[in-house]
Amino acid sequence: MLSTDARAFFREVAAAAFANPFSEERARRDRRLAATLSRARQADQEATSSDDAPNPEIDAALSAVRAELDRLWPLDLTTLEGEDRHLVEVALLFDTFHVFVPEFDDLVVRQLEAGSRPVKAAFGLDVARRLTERGMSAERAARFVGIFFQMRRAFFMARERLKGQSPSMQRLRARLWQAIFTEDLARYEAQLWDRMEDFSIFLIGPTGSGKGAAASVLGASSWIPFDDQAGRFSLSFTDLFVPLNLSQFPETLIESELFGHKKGAFTGAIDAHEGVFGRCPRHGVIFLDEIGETSLPTQIKLLRVLQERVFMPVGGHEEQRFEGRVIAATNRDIGRAREDGRFRDDFYYRLCSDVIEVPSLSERLSEAPAELEELVAHSVARILGQPDEALSDEVVASLNASLPADYAWPGNVRELEQAVRRVLLGAPYTGDLRQAAPAAPELSLVAAELGARIDAGELTMRELQQAYCRLLYARSGTYEEVARQAEIDRRTARRYIEEEL
Numbered sequence: 001m002l003s004t005d006a007r008a009f010f011r012e013v014a015a016a017a018f019a020n021p022f023s024e025e026r027a028r029r030d031r032r033l034a035a036t037l038s039r040a041r042q043a044d045q046e047a048t049s050s051d052d053a054p055n056p057e058i059d060a061a062l063s064a065v066r067a068e069l070d071r072l073w074p075l076d077l078t079t080l081e082g083e084d085r086h087l088v089e090v091a092l093l094f095d096t097f098h099v100f101v102p103e104f105d106d107l108v109v110r111q112l113e114a115g116s117r118p119v120k121a122a123f124g125l126d127v128a129r130r131l132t133e134r135g136m137s138a139e140r141a142a143r144f145v146g147i148f149f150q151m152r153r154a155f156f157m158a159r160e161r162l163k164g165q166s167p168s169m170q171r172l173r174a175r176l177w178q179a180i181f182t183e184d185l186a187r188y189e190a191q192l193w194d195r196m197e198d199f200s201i202f203l204i205g206p207t208g209s210g211k212g213a214a215a216s217v218l219g220a221s222s223w224i225p226f227d228d229q230a231g232r233f234s235l236s237f238t239d240l241f242v243p244l245n246l247s248q249f250p251e252t253l254i255e256s257e258l259f260g261h262k263k264g265a266f267t268g269a270i271d272a273h274e275g276v277f278g279r280c281p282r283h284g285v286i287f288l289d290e291i292g293e294t295s296l297p298t299q300i301k302l303l304r305v306l307q308e309r310v311f312m313p314v315g316g317h318e319e320q321r322f323e324g325r326v327i328a329a330t331n332r333d334i335g336r337a338r339e340d341g342r343f344r345d346d347f348y349y350r351l352c353s354d355v356i357e358v359p360s361l362s363e364r365l366s367e368a369p370a371e372l373e374e375l376v377a378h379s380v381a382r383i384l385g386q387p388d389e390a391l392s393d394e395v396v397a398s399l400n401a402s403l404p405a406d407y408a409w410p411g412n413v414r415e416l417e418q419a420v421r422r423v424l425l426g427a428p429y430t431g432d433l434r435q436a437a438p439a440a441p442e443l444s445l446v447a448a449e450l451g452a453r454i455d456a457g458e459l460t461m462r463e464l465q466q467a468y469c470r471l472l473y474a475r476s477g478t479y480e481e482v483a484r485q486a487e488i489d490r491r492t493a494r495r496y497i498e499e500e501l
Ligand SMILES: Nc1ncnc2c1ncn2[C@@H]1O[C@H](COP(=O)(O)OP(=O)(O)OP(=O)(O)O)[C@@H](O)[C@H]1O
Pocket: 161, 162, 163, 164, 205, 206, 207, 208, 209, 210, 211, 212, 213, 214, 289, 290, 329, 330, 331, 378, 413, 414, 417
């Protein structure tokens, strides 16, 4: 039995312990916890108030939790019941997790360096032992070893791959965390940790805003079992993420890229080929980029895998099981595509259990102008292989001088990366001209030119088709719309618009 004071204290710990680290709620709970602690236990104060601690609240909480657990020593969870048992267990997990944070973080880095080969993580056995010695079952302890690693990966990836401190970026990180662990870690551990594959994720947002980057955070963060015989995790998290950009393949090849094909399945199928569904391991993540551009027949096939979790390679006779999670993304207006019948409702409903919006760069900069500096510095470091503050400042100064203050960044972070490259090459970046040009005169010029050339009878059929497609494109701005109006397929439309005949 816990004393009334101890119970109140552990309740605060339980409320704060595994809250979403990117949520606004988290900092508040940490502060509240620290306040409760300092009132109740002055003894721990000295250990906690170092000024340079990265998060003094959490440090204060940690040492007080340790002190409180020590008071219960020798701790055996099985001697506790009901709420008391739950509260002490959470405190024990909180403490154990933080004891091993440096090892888990080091493991993330070592695994990124090693790539596909799972690296040694013998400390996983110590984590499990620390829990079983205090009365937790071996099965749950092993599960927590997996969850702890997952938490450090998710935290590391969300911080490293998604830069920016604007409120909308903070919200995005919090949403990603929620898509991985749900908002309630206790429920996640009790019921959902190996069922997350059933929760598809749909990322929406403008081109270049970071949907692929967000997907890669999710893709590196799923649960992986710990192999205690081998003293390592059973597979490398770098192999969990299997991306496919659907717009890169002609319709005839998409099925094979998705589901694979057997040798001789069709002319040109010289060897068997494994598609993304076949390559994706259990607990892995398939990222289907540009899902808004998939044809209706492909949507039906994808719907079947999502519903029934089986697929058949082209030319094959045996169904294969798919045990991963699907993340889809689009920069298209999916509502309009559904209204136009280009995106099936049933397919949408299958994907929409978690819709996450990735904010545009202009939205982010309007909330936090300093985000430009952070992104430029990140871009410069990526290009040069190391940070360079002076050069980053120069790039920011150049962009500020050459672009209007309210420049819309239609290509978002991808455009910004190109702008940084341009400035590094020594030329000022003056913005995306196609977007910046006033639409109306350009449109009427295109139409007038087409009319004049038809009048003059000087066009070949191909030139006529091309000019008409360009006119439609100038009006709608999307290849889909051109394809729809001209009743041709999207790739032909794109070829007419982009290629010189
Ligand atoms: N918040 C961010 N911090 C750092 N880099 C970012 C961020 N967002 C995007 N990027 C980078 O910008 C580039 C474009 O991002 P990404 O490919 O993820 O965009 P997207 O939304 O998937 O685009 P599209 O819709 O065209 O497929 C990538 O190099 C990515 O790493």
